[in-house]
Amino acid sequence: MASVGKILRRTFLIGSTAIVGGVAFGAYMVSRPAANPLQPGDGEAALNPFVFIDQEGVTLIAPRAEMGQGVHTTWAALIAEELDVALEDVRVLHGPPAKAYYNTAMIGEVLPNKGYDISDFQHNLGELLGVVGKVVNLQVTGGSTSMRDGFVRMREAGASARETLKEAAAQQLGVPRDQLRTDAGKVIAPDGTELSYSALAPAAAGIDPIEARLRDPAQWRYLGQTVPRIDIVAKSTGTAEFGVDVRLPGMKFASVRINPRLGGVMNGFDDSAARNMPGVEQIVDLGNGVAVVATNSWLAAQAANAIEIDWGAAPYPPETDGLFAEIAKAFDTRANSTMRDDGDVSTIPSSATRIEAEYKLPYLAHATMEPMNATALYTGTALEIWCGNQSPTFQQSTCASIAGLETEDVMVHTTLMGGGFGRRSELDFAGYATQVAMAMQGTPVQVAWTREEDMTHDFYRPGAMARFTGAVDGGQAVMLDGQIASQSCAQQAMGRLTGMQMGGPDKVLVEGAFNQPYAIPNYRIRGHIAELDVPVGFWRAVGNSHNGFFFDTFMDEMAYAAGADPLEFRLALMRSEHAPSAGCLEAVREMSGWTGQTPDGVGRGVGFTYSFGTPVAQVIEVVDEDGTIRVNKAWIACDMGIALDPGNVRAQMFGGMIYGLSAACYEEITFADGAVEQLNFPDYEAMRMHTAPEVEVRILETNTHMGGAGEPGTPPAAPALGNALFDLTGIRARELPFSKTFDLLI
Amino acid sequence: MATSLRINGTAHNVELPEDVPLLWVLRDEIGLTGTKFGCGVAACGACTVHIDGEAVRSCQVALGDVWGDVTTIEGVGTPDAMAxxxxxxxxxxxxxxxxxxxxxxxxxxxxxxxxxxxxxxxxxxxxxxxxxxxxxxxxxxxxxxxxxxxxxxx
Incomplete structure (x- = not known):
């Protein structure tokens, strides 16, 4: 029993630590407060790494990157809620790369639990593991973690700052702190005397931060409400500054051409034609490619196109078929993981019906609207980088290493991002900008990629295959046994970001399949890693993006084999396993008026994936219009426990679904002669105004742990659509995109 | 040779080759970065501006071919005076x-x-x-x- 006592004690201690997280990090060695990266000058006070007050007013630091998901607005609302400042009166900045801004929620995700069934102990253990994020400097925006990471820490930051300001006022006025109140950026005394936070800032800077209890959610003014986005006016007037909009005095513009056989070398190049082209100032050998520096981005790109380059071979099979042959071979290798093995998949009742299916999903590009870019200024002893990015600490250390500088000699300015979707967690664009800047010492250079360079030099969502076997008996699933094979984007990307090799079972490769909330008595999921050197990375929803399709499509196939209504079939297995998930299915059943029957020319499908702590159910309706199929309507229900900004959650759910539908309908990255064949949007279509469905979103708040919002809308979209297409046509497409099988409106 | 342009009501003389697309004149020469580059092949619409009131993809209009007054997002309204x-x-x-x-x-x-x-x-x-x-x-x-x-x- 001693071990139980020990666990309870640890649970308690971990909980205590979490309460002090944010401003002071508690008792553990790794949870000592990280150095405050904000260096206040005279008359300024940086009360903690997230609140900065000077004579201009209050600035909140939101070190999670704004790529459209609204994190700045909601992160600021978390602080403002406790600090008593009006959201419209504060400035919000990305903040510098710093240990204090590590992501506590992301590392907790590596625990091998299913997520939906975790106990409070496991939840707290996840929070403890979060401090490991500080050790590896994990200041990353991703994994739909921002709100889970910031929910307690940022309110504590706001509350602590408020109480510290009140203490400063108390000392100045000779009034006890508990008789003071705060409102709209001021401390107010019982006699009506008002002191602005700015006026109190210098005194507050000398007071140790004071801990404060968090307010009861019933008192919230911002949280739980839809608040106007703080970036909305700038983004409606063309004044929001993205990475590619950075303009510095004397700045030059560069275009890069990197080996399209990804990871291959450059044997040589002939730039004689390019050197005399208009505007060209310098041509830089990057080792695996070249950059042209010019007076104008377009002139730089034209000259780069005029360079004849002898490219080396790709370090992987040069054709798509060869890549998928390697992925298929991985099924025969020892499983990298068996993250779920309930019951015994080898014994099924003799009366059961067995079904089998094999699925194949393509490599995918991120295709952010703003192509990759970074701006850099190298002085010989220091480097400044301006770019939209999801991982500033890694940008900083990587660029420092390229430039041969100490990390502290590199400043990273994180700008707004024209989309991220995981692509901007990578470091390549800032690395190339560093190389070009080093060749242009003293001159700032913006290195902006063409769309073609962006599309053909991504870190792709890996191509993936799955083999599923199942059995149904008496209208219910009695067995599901799935194998998934793909490259490991987690191992590859973590190696690039941290320089550490990640071994062991890869949870990401099987997420969205092993952890689905179904009480199937015999349920096994195994992952197999295909060893290939195609650059792969985090694509919105990551492993869930393919496994959501594999798993949920197979659930639909089993329902059909069982002669059951596909929605009821899922619900029957889910109710006892995870009530919030079942609630989402029940919600879309009601919202869509689901009857299981559709008139001729109309098809409906249901899709469900639990990912990033959030169950999401979708019903999608397709219509046949003279032989062309259009996605007509969609109903979405989600449950992330607490929806801090319902308007933003609705936008994320719909946007996540559209991102998934774009890929499901049209998108595929293929290889020929080692190079990606898709160059631009005409080869890589997406949902548009006329092809996007009407949608209704319902947010439920019954989940006991907080889930993410930015990614969970993506995984169920492809299976819901595929299931609808099956309902319409009787054809089961087991490969994507659907445009290969169906005549979709484009 | 300089090319004369009227952008958001202001006259500009631009010293760039005439085949440079209007998009890159606006962004890199004039400093009007509200107009965005997305694809360069008229497939995404991010670079849309008006020429004499007509919506055009500025990545497809060469500097030498600009036939009228150009309006960009900055000319539509400002944060303090939005349209x-x-x-x-x-x-x-x-x-x-x-x-x-x-x-x-x-x-x-x-x-x-x-x-x-x-x-x-x-x-x-x-x-x-x-x-x-x-x-x-x-x-x-x-x-x-x-x-x-x-x-x-x-």
Missing amino acids: TIQRAWVEEQVAQCGYCQSGQIMQAAALLAENPDPTDADINDAMQGNLCRCGTYPRIRAAVKSAARMMKEA
């Missing part, structure tokens, strides 16, 4: 990442100038060249309708 259509964009909270929205607004403004009361089908036809990877389409549609209503009431 009706921009107020509609704020009211409907359209933007997510926001990168495509300058182009969306310029395209919608041209639609409304021509058709003050567009139907859903009209909006589909006019806006389908403007890509949004965040999926803000329902709110773009709402904002176009909201702007139409506000313009009528004005």
